[in-house]
Amino acid sequence: MIPRVVLAVSALAMVLLAWPRPISFAGLVGAGALVGTAWAVGRPGSVAPLAVIALAVLDWLISVPDPGLLRSAAFGVAGFLVHSAAALAHAGPPGFAVQPALLVRWFARAGALALLGVVVVAATGPLAGQRNSAALVLAGLLAATVLAALPVLVHRRRVPGPVRTGRRLRP
Amino acid sequence: MTGWVPTGALFRAAALAGGLGALAILLRRPDLLYLVAPLTLGAVWGLARTRPGQPRVRLLVEADVLPEGAVSTAHIEVEAPGAAALAVDTPASAWLRPAGARDCALVAGPSNRGPVRVALPLVARRWGRHGVGPVTVTALAADGLLRWGPHTGVEETVRVLPLPDRFDGAADVPQARGALGVHRSPRSGDSAELVGIRQYAPGDRLRRINWRVSLRAGALRGGDMYVNASVAERDAEVLLLLDGRYDAGASGGVDGRSSGLDVAVRATAALARFYLQLGDRVGLITHSDSVLHLPPAGGRRQLTRLLEVLLDLRPPQVVAGEPALVAPRGLDPRSLVVLLSPLVGRTVFDRAAAMTRMGHPVVVVDTLPADAVPPVESPWTELALRLWRLERDTRVHRLADLGVPIVAWRGTGSLDAVLRDLGRAGSAARVRR
Numbered sequence: 001m002i003p004r005v006v007l008a009v010s011a012l013a014m015v016l017l018a019w020p021r022p023i024s025f026a027g028l029v030g031a032g033a034l035v036g037t038a039w040a041v042g043r044p045g046s047v048a049p050l051a052v053i054a055l056a057v058l059d060w061l062i063s064v065p066d067p068g069l070l071r072s073a074a075f076g077v078a079g080f081l082v083h084s085a086a087a088l089a090h091a092g093p094p095g096f097a098v099q100p101a102l103l104v105r106w107f108a109r110a111g112a113l114a115l116l117g118v119v120v121v122a123a124t125g126p127l128a129g130q131r132n133s134a135a136l137v138l139a140g141l142l143a144a145t146v147l148a149a150l151p152v153l154v155h156r157r158r159v160p161g162p163v164r165t166g167r168r169l170r171p
Numbered sequence: 172m173t174g175w176v177p178t179g180a181l182f183r184a185a186a187l188a189g190g191l192g193a194l195a196i197l198l199r200r201p202d203l204l205y206l207v208a209p210l211t212l213g214a215v216w217g218l219a220r221t222r223p224g225q226p227r228v229r230l231l232v233e234a235d236v237l238p239e240g241a242v243s244t245a246h247i248e249v250e251a252p253g254a255a256a257l258a259v260d261t262p263a264s265a266w267l268r269p270a271g272a273r274d275c276a277l278v279a280g281p282s283n284r285g286p287v288r289v290a291l292p293l294v295a296r297r298w299g300r301h302g303v304g305p306v307t308v309t310a311l312a313a314d315g316l317l318r319w320g321p322h323t324g325v326e327e328t329v330r331v332l333p334l335p336d337r338f339d340g341a342a343d344v345p346q347a348r349g350a351l352g353v354h355r356s357p358r359s360g361d362s363a364e365l366v367g368i369r370q371y372a373p374g375d376r377l378r379r380i381n382w383r384v385s386l387r388a389g390a391l392r393g394g395d396m397y398v399n400a401s402v403a404e405r406d407a408e409v410l411l412l413l414d415g416r417y418d419a420g421a422s423g424g425v426d427g428r429s430s431g432l433d434v435a436v437r438a439t440a441a442l443a444r445f446y447l448q449l450g451d452r453v454g455l456i457t458h459s460d461s462v463l464h465l466p467p468a469g470g471r472r473q474l475t476r477l478l479e480v481l482l483d484l485r486p487p488q489v490v491a492g493e494p495a496l497v498a499p500r501g502l503d504p505r506s507l508v509v510l511l512s513p514l515v516g517r518t519v520f521d522r523a524a525a526m527t528r529m530g531h532p533v534v535v536v537d538t539l540p541a542d543a544v545p546p547v548e549s550p551w552t553e554l555a556l557r558l559w560r561l562e563r564d565t566r567v568h569r570l571a572d573l574g575v576p577i578v579a580w581r582g583t584g585s586l587d588a589v590l591r592d593l594g595r596a597g598s599a600a601r602v603r604r
Contacts, residue, residue, distance in 0.1 A: 076205025087180035087315025117208030
């Protein structure tokens with residue numbers, strides 16, 4: 001149950017960080033994100049978590065034209081927690097007893113990855129204003145390489161088939 | 172068996188990283204990169220670093236034969252190198268699960284090369300064969316981006332023996348049969364069971380002479396000699412006839428209420444164990460969804476066989492009419508027949524009466540629980556129940572008039588008074604009605 005609670009709280013945090021005006025298109029999108037959250041809590045293995053994050057990002061883009069560093073970082077961490085909690089919650093039904101050690105390990109790793117991402121983006125941020133910077137080109141190339149590597153890794157992971165065990169019977 | 176497959180989380184990470192990265196560039200919103208960066212780093216790091224192996228699942232039950240009320244543990248052992256989390260679902264029979272226990276758990280994957288062990292407590296709450304499993308395991312790797320399973324595999328059966336009721340009888344069986352055993356026979360013979368002192372007769376052994384009594388009687392002055400009289404010890408044949416065609420009342424397990432079948436099965440097990448420990452031969456005929464016949468035999472193996480037969484008892488699905496109660500064939504006339512029945516229907520009364528008329532000593536054990544009532548389905552249910560009880564009482568009285576003792580099972584010493592009466596009746600002149 002706890003992974004689903006983390007999912008719901010993180011999704012709520014994303015909507016609250018955008019803080020849309022209630023009577024507006026952004027407010028409607030935020031409400032849609034909240035409805036999607038309920039759907040994602042019920043079915044974390046479906047496209048619901050993706051829809052929630054997408055709607056929250058749309059809400060964010062409309063409502064927050066010029067965010068500060070802390071708010072952006074918090075939004076990123078909350079979004080990644082929605083993704084990570086949904087991945088864990090998809091492993092079993094809500095009635096599963098979750099081992100505390102698993103929760104600690106899983107969310108500590110997710111938090112560490114989110115913080116690492118924030119540090120990387122924050123560190124490359126000052127480069128964005130510089131023209132003809134070699135460091136900016138290098139960071140851009142690195143990012144492009146990582147993004148290109150992702151589909152390759154996804155493709156390679158579709159591999160292992162069944163493992164044959166036991167003795168083969170002779171005719 | 173399937174291998175590791177990408178999950179929705181991997182496609183979500185890829186879609187969000189690609190889509191939001193493009194949006195960040197097109198809309199000039201670098202703040203979106205705070206979400207893109209951990210998604211991308213997590214996916215690349217997880218997939219590049221993790222090489223999960225093929226999981227293997229084992230189920231070990233500490234004891235697969237338990238008496239009712241005993242406690243055991245099932246261990247699920249999962250070898251899943253590289254897995255970050257394991258969802259282990261082990262459904263167990265409701266008669267094996269402790270109250271409030273969950274049969275599913277989400278546990279951390281192995282931190283080293285060793286297997287992950289999940290313990291599932293078991294409490295044997297009711298007799299029968301109960302299943303543990305099949306175990307369903309789902310493994311997650313690379314932060315949930317890869318999944319193995321759900322794979323449903325191994326299962327075990329736990330046999331719960333119906334042995335909580337102890338029966339400690341003291342009375343002899345009415346008509347002992349075999350040449351060896353512990354029951355007193357009406358015939359005189361060599362044994363340590365002293366029944367009195369009688370006058371010496373030709374053929375008596377010298378060592379049986381009671382010198383003290385003989386001297387007092389003046390044996391040295393030409394008076395009579397006296398010897399110790401004893402009776403022969405014989406074993407008996409007991410046939411347990413279990414009527415499991417109807418189950419009355421609801422079962423709450425060993426620590427709750429007992430249904431009619433519970434009482435009958437536990438009483439049968441207790442009686443069988445008692446008589447087999449005495450060295451008697453015990454047979455069993457059960458009438459439930461099928462008729463099972465275990466011929467009379469003695470020894471510990473017979474008890475094991477008998478308990479195995481009891482474990483498979485299931486009341487049949489009665490659609491219409493009364494299921495038949497087959498007459499036992501080839502029954503020794505001197506066998507003690509113990510009929511365990513809730514006394515529902517008409518056939519059981521007819522069968523008990525017929526066996527009594529054939530000369531068998533028959534004891535009927537009433538296994539209908541006092542608090543067994545049918546579900547109230549209409550305003551007429553209560554009235555119908557009262558009428559049924561009156562009709563049943565009438566039949567019970569008719570059977571008792573034929574000389575068939577009917578007792579309710581109360582455990583220790585339930586049958587003692589009945590067996591004593593039957594023994595006396597057996598030694599008296601028989602009048603067949």
